Amino acid sequence: MALVCSTSRQDSTSAKIITLYRGLLQTNHGLNPELFDLRELPTDFLQAILYRPERGAHAEWAQWQARVDAMDKFVFVIPEYNGSFPGILKCFVDALQFPRSFRGKKAAMIGISDGTQGAALAMSHFGDVLNYAGVTTLAFRPRLIDINKYWEGDCLINPMYHNLLTEHARQAVAM
Ligand SMILES: Cc1cc2nc3c(=O)[nH]c(=O)nc-3n(C[C@H](O)[C@H](O)[C@H](O)COP(=O)(O)O)c2cc1C
DSSP: OEEEEOOOOTTOHHHHHHHHHHHHHHHHHOOOOEEEEGGGSOTTIIIIITTOGGGGGOHHHHHHHHHHHHOSEEEEEEEOBTTBOOHHHHHHHHHSOTTTTTTTOEEEEEEEOSSSSTTHHHHHHHHHHHHHTTOEEOSOOOEETTGGGSEETTEEOOHHHHHHHHHHHHHHHHO
């Protein structure tokens, strides 16, 4: 299983959720998931990789592609950006080989936002992308609204959100 931090924004709340979720997978399920953090994409991603037929020869990108190829299940933490998912997530998918990267695989999503949607539309939009790519998605998609109101440092202090993430991890492992 792999966790995807779906933004390249520094000081990202999505990354804090990923850390928490990774802990749940380790503690409750004995799993040590791979991490795809879009903040760590190669610095020349836009110039030398995206839409470039020769990108397979890019050593750093070849490792990203190989790691995706090796995964059969992904959990995406998706922040709401302008009513949808971050553009860098679409660029990431567009740069990966089609159809082999995702076809026949599984994915689950968790949405976060400052507003009241909890990235509901964002997950719906990205769900369509995943379905097009041949991915089966988990129906349970927690929407963590007002996400930045509930932190003390790196600690999420909303018990309901902890419950939702715990249940999501259970279902994602079982799917
Ligand atoms: C570019 C951008 C666009 C955003 N658009 C929305 C939005 O449409 N609706 C909303 O509720 N929050 C919006 N937000 C707030 C984010 O959803 C919220 O701050 C979330 O924590 C961002 O995730 P991140 O910290 O992982 O980047 C936006 C934030 C950014 C940076």
